[in-house]
Amino acid sequence: MIQKKQWxxxxxxxxxxxxLLLIDSCMQFRMNSKEIHQYFESRGLDGKEYSYRIxxxxxxxxxxGNENLPLVIFIHGSPGSLSAFVHFLSDSILLDKVQLISVDxxxxxASNFGKAEPSLxxxxxxxxxxxxxxxxxxxxxLVGHSLGGPxxxxxxxxxxxxxxxxxxxxxxxxxxxxxxEWFRGPFATPFLKWILPRSIRASNDEIWNLKPELQxxxxxxxxxxxxTIVIQGTKDKLVPAGNADYAKKMITNAPVELVxxxxxxxxxxxxxxxxxxxxxxKLVAPSDVSLSAN
Numbered sequence: 001m002i003q004k005k006q007w008x009x010x011x012x013x014x015x016x017x018x019x020l021l022l023i024d025s026c027m028q029f030r031m032n033s034k035e036i037h038q039y040f041e042s043r044g045l046d047g048k049e050y051s052y053r054i055x056x057x058x059x060x061x062x063x064x065g066n067e068n069l070p071l072v073i074f075i076h077g078s079p080g081s082l083s084a085f086v087h088f089l090s091d092s093i094l095l096d097k098v099q100l101i102s103v104d105x106x107x108x109x110a111s112n113f114g115k116a117e118p119s120l121x122x123x124x125x126x127x128x129x130x131x132x133x134x135x136x137x138x139x140x141x142l143v144g145h146s147l148g149g150p151x152x153x154x155x156x157x158x159x160x161x162x163x164x165x166x167x168x169x170x171x172x173x174x175x176x177x178x179x180x181e182w183f184r185g186p187f188a189t190p191f192l193k194w195i196l197p198r199s200i201r202a203s204n205d206e207i208w209n210l211k212p213e214l215q216x217x218x219x220x221x222x223x224x225x226x227x228t229i230v231i232q233g234t235k236d237k238l239v240p241a242g243n244a245d246y247a248k249k250m251i252t253n254a255p256v257e258l259v260x261x262x263x264x265x266x267x268x269x270x271x272x273x274x275x276x277x278x279x280x281x282k283l284v285a286p287s288d289v290s291l292s293a294n
Contacts, residue, residue, distance in 0.1 A: 031083040033110075036062055043090045051110065052129055057117070059126055060110035063134065064089045065099030070139040070164075070284045073130060074102040077146025079203040081109030084145065084269060094277060097285050098141075103130060105151065107202035114198030118209035120154040120217065127155060131162045141165035141283050143276060145269055146239060147172050147206065150214060157223040165283035166228040169268050169276060170239045174246035175214035177239075184208040221250035228256045229279040231272075233264025 031039070033049055040047030047064040062082055072094070074085035082102035089100045104110050106117035106126055117123050131140055140163055144152035149171020156163045172178065186192050188208045193201050228251055232244035241260070248256050259279065264272060 031081070031086065031109075036083075036086075039086060040064065040090075045090060045095075047089065054126055054129070056112075057106060057126055058110070058112055059104065059106070059130070061101055061103040061130055062086070062089065063099065063101045065095050067099055067134070067136065068138075070098045070141065071134050072098045072100050072141045072143060072280055072284070074100070075127070075142060075144040075148035075151050076103070076105060076108070077144075077148050078105075078206055079108060079199040080105075080145075080148075083109070085143070088269075088273065088276070091273075091277060094280065097281060099134070101130060101134065103127060105148070107206065108199065114202050116202035116205035118206045118213065120150055120213045121158065123151050124155040124158045127151075128159060128162070131155075131159065135162060139164040139284060141167065141280060143167040143169065143280065144171060145169040146266065147210065149173055149243075150210070150217070153221075153224065154217060156226050157217070157220045160223060160225045163226045166224070166226050167276060167279045167283070168228065168230045168247060170232055170236055170266050171230065171243055171247065172210060172239050173214060173250075174240075174243045175211050175218070177242050177246070178211040178214065181207070218250075222252050224251050225254050227254055227283060229259060229283065230256065231259045231261075231268055231275050231279060233261050233266065233268065235263050236266045238266040 036047065036049055045064050047062055049060065049062050051058055051060045074088060076082065076084040082104045085102040088094060089102055094100060106112060106123055107115050117126065142152040142155060142163060149168040150173050152166055152168065153173060156166055184204050184207060188205050196204060228247065230244045230247045232241050234241050244258050244260060248258060259275060261272065261275065269276060
């Protein structure tokens with residue numbers, strides 16, 4: 001009697017693939033639509049999730065607040081997602097003055113998760129419809145943390161008519177201060193990138209390309225016309241404090257204010273959200289707040 005051969009998973013699947021899948025599931029740095037809905041519902045807020053498509057790219061974001069108020073758009077770092085700023089979207093002080101949006105940048109959250117867009121110019125173009133849809137003749141302030149800093153800078157260079165203020169939070173903008181992380185190159189190749197969790201894969205791809213992207217932007221900084229506030233900690237081990245000085249030097253056609261805090265690290269949105277809130281309010285309602293840093 002011939003017996004049917006039973007299929008067995010090869011040992012390599014359990015030794016390599018299963019751990020990689022588990023790591024990937026644990027390192028996504030994002031909220032799903034159900035979690036986003038529950039977050040706003042539990043706080044009595046009418047937050048809405050939107051998405052749109054440009055070519056093969058999908059951009060996802062959430063919006064909350066009175067559409068007749070000035071607009072603030074949060075752009076996260078790398079890795080990350082719109083959830084990095086979701087706690088700002090329930091800030092009653094901000095919601096009294098502005099409407100708020102947090103975006104999944106290309107390659108993160110629900111915006112083609114894991115498929116990075118290394119070009120800052122292309123990222124700016126992909127995010128432009130958010131500005132066009134919600135500006136409605138009102139002032140728009142962009143807030144960018146870490147790699148979100150050069151993204152909002154590029155948006156202000158490309159679309160100065162759409163942007164009225166910038167808040168750069170520990171921004172990676174000076175090409176000379178980018179670390180020489182040689183190991184990122186191999187992991188940006190098709191041979192090795194599959195090993196990385198999707199969020200880290202997307203992050204590695206764009207960070208590996210960041211220095212030449214920043215060099216390309218050097219002659220474009222004079223194109224920024226929006227008043228800018230830069231928030232930086234002196235104990236930031238990921239983005240050197242000299243990046244704040246670079247912004248002051250390069251932005252020559254708009255006022256720039258530096259908020260430097262001693263002993264503050266890179267994770268400003270979570271450790272010192274009040275600095276970001278105050279910067280936003282100073283740009284949209286300058287009579288209501290004065291900035292300070294210890």
